[in-house]
Amino acid sequence: MAKLSFSRLAITTAMLAVASSINLPVPILTRDFHLECDLNPKLSLGSGPGNTVFNWISFTGGMWNATWGNGTIEQGGHDYQYVLPALAAKLDTRYLLKTSDEKPAYIEIKTDGWRTGPPEVLEALNDPARADDVDPSTYKFRLYISMNTGDPRYNHVNTTMWVASGMRKGAKVIYDAYLVG
Ligand SMILES: *[C@@H]1O[C@H](CO)[C@@H](O)[C@H](O)[C@H]1NC(C)=O
Ligand SMILES: *[C@@H]1O[C@H](CO)[C@@H](O)[C@H](O)[C@H]1NC(C)=O
Numbered sequence: 341m342a343k344l345s346f347s348r349l350a351i352t353t354a355m356l357a358v359a360s361s362i363n364l365p366v367p368i369l370t371r372d373f374h375l376e377c378d379l380n381p382k383l384s385l386g387s388g389p390g391n392t393v394f395n396w397i398s399f400t401g402g403m404w405n406a407t408w409g410n411g412t413i414e415q416g417g418h419d420y421q422y423v424l425p426a427l428a429a430k431l432d433t434r435y436l437l438k439t440s441d442e443k444p445a446y447i448e449i450k451t452d453g454w455r456t457g458p459p460e461v462l463e464a465l466n467d468p469a470r471a472d473d474v475d476p477s478t479y480k481f482r483l484y485i486s487m488n489t490g491d492p493r494y495n496h497v498n499t500t501m502w503v504a505s506g507m508r509k510g511a512k513v514i515y516d517a518y519l520v521g
């Protein structure tokens with residue numbers, strides 16, 4: 341019994357030694373696209389899962405411009421927003437990009453993220469009269485992004501990951517997305 345646990349320990353130590361000798365690549369972020377999404381007014385649906393307030397925000401359109409193409413945002417996407425008591429908001433969106441090609445491609449885009457920051461900044465963001473004057477560097481609006489299309493011209497998006505830094509400006513959400521390389 342003692343022998344068995346000794347050999348288990350030996351294996352674990354050897355494995356750790358191997359793992360620490362491997363230099364794994366550090367992901368590289370490269371600015372890849374800019375997106376501006378037009379929003380309908382927020383609809384509050386009351387309490388959501390856990391101790392949250394559930395908001396539904398639908399999208400009316402918008403534009404995007406990437407290193408690999410550009411185009412518009414189709415009407416009809418939405419953000420499910422869960423706001424915690426301390427006002428941090430969990431964002432969960434799905435919408436459709438349309439490319440500017442003569443025969444457009446459609447690309448489904450999904451983003452997940454958090455908007456966090458000091459309580460007084462988040463309070464100002466929640467107040468339509470003050471929201472526009474909030475400096476985006478005073479809070480953290482971060483997203484991770486994936487896309488999917490069956491259109492062969494844009495298949496590379498299916499296997500790409502992005503992270504983005506965003507802000508709320510009037511009836512728009514604006515973000516810069518960085519390819520994770
Ligand atoms: C977006 O378009 C502008 C020109 O309108 C260009 O300068 C910029 O580099 C483009 N951004 C990307 C990520 O392609
Ligand atoms: C969008 O792409 C088209 C061609 O694909 C190009 O002619 C146009 O300049 C691009 N627009 C922007 C804003 O980058």
Ligand SMILES: *[C@@H]1O[C@H](CO)[C@@H](O)[C@H](O)[C@H]1NC(C)=O
Binds near residue numbers: 498
């Ligand atoms: C992207 O996804 C579509 C549909 O799921 C599929 O037809 C296509 O082969 C995929 N392409 C890549 C490069 O994964």
